Amino acid sequence: MSKRVIVFGGIAVVLLGLAGFGGWILSLPSTTAAAEVPRVPQEETDAMLSALHYEGEGRPVVAVIGLNDATETNDYITTTGILRRADVADVVMLATEEGPVQLYPALRVEPDATIAAFDAEHPEGADYVIVPAMSRDDDPAVMAWLQDQSRKGATIIGVCAGAKVVGAAGLLDGRRATTHWYYLGEMLERNPSIDYVADRRMVADGNVVTTTGITAAMPMMLALIDAIAGPEKAEAVARDVGVEAWDMRHVSGAFKLTRPFATRVLANRMAFWNHDDWGIELEAGMDEVSLAMIADAWSRTYRSQAVTFAASPSAITTANGARILPDRVENGWQEDRTASIYPDQRPADALDRTLEAITGLYGEATTNVVAMQLEYFRRR
Structure with missing residues (x-):
């Protein structure tokens, strides 16, 4: 495929x-909501940085997990690239099996290690786990590994529709979360106990953080850099990649399935x-x-x-x-x-x-x- x-x-x-059902097309809204950016209270920002704060000694270990047959391009590579250019953590690109990771909708990459090899080298687990969107949400190896990493104390970060993967692993039950606009309904149908938070680009609850769509990978990684190494480092990386702000503000109503x-x-x-x-x-x-x-x-x-x-x-x-x-x-x-x-x-x-x-x-x-x-x- x-x-x-x-x-x-x-x-x-x-x-x-549904091409023959013009009524269905006409039933869609003709436009999205007006883009009024909501204010985020400072205590929410502080809580996000607190949730991401690194408590350990030395450099934290960040594992970016990928499914070999299909993992979202930006979720896998952009997260890695931004964190590595900050040089504040050891970032490892993982795959469930030997061989390359086919990304979608484009690119193919050689991972650094399999999850089994990572576990052998880091039996204590990762400090942070980045979970991209994947071709399937309930891959057994991914489910077991995420649950194990969470038990070991890792902060789990579901980027974009990676939140669905985190939810399928049972790590979002009863928690506040967000995800890509197109998959929100599906995620809530599968995990009705999730407390969806609108108008936030990233949401933290306990040791789990989730984000909105694909380009949220950039501000999410800058927030993580801020939590690990401070705002000056995050600002320097933000200037380097061309991101003007990496706060939590988002306008959820601006993204929906419309007639155009x-x-x-x-x-x-x-x-x-x-x-x-x-x-x-x-x-x-x-x-x-x-x-x-x-x-x-x-x-x-x-x-x-x-x-x-x-x-x-x-x-x-x-x-x-x-x-x-x-x-x-x-x-x-x-x-x-x-x-x-x-x-x-x-x-x-x-x-x-x-x-x-x-x-x-x-x-x-x-x-x-x-x-x-x-x-x-x-x-x-």
């Missing part, structure tokens, strides 16, 4: 199945003869955060897919030690279908440049579809 369609591919399948979103996804998917492969050349030392965000964005248009290429099949090592495997062994790519990661730009700025490029090629409506999936407020 193409990993591209696992998350939000379901939207297209549903829409195609549904009709654009349907139209783009139906134009199957007119889809593009956008080549991204892998180069040693490239910025993995920019790579992840740009590949993710190009692969969410329902008109295009990001494809990495390199002259060798060997993995390339990024600036902060992620090992990315090329999708294709090629010496070059069609020039007008080669995507830049904007190496002279900060990652957040590179994402904005990519969204501008998508608008130029596929129109504003398609860019809005991408931003809605990323749960991203576009910077004008």
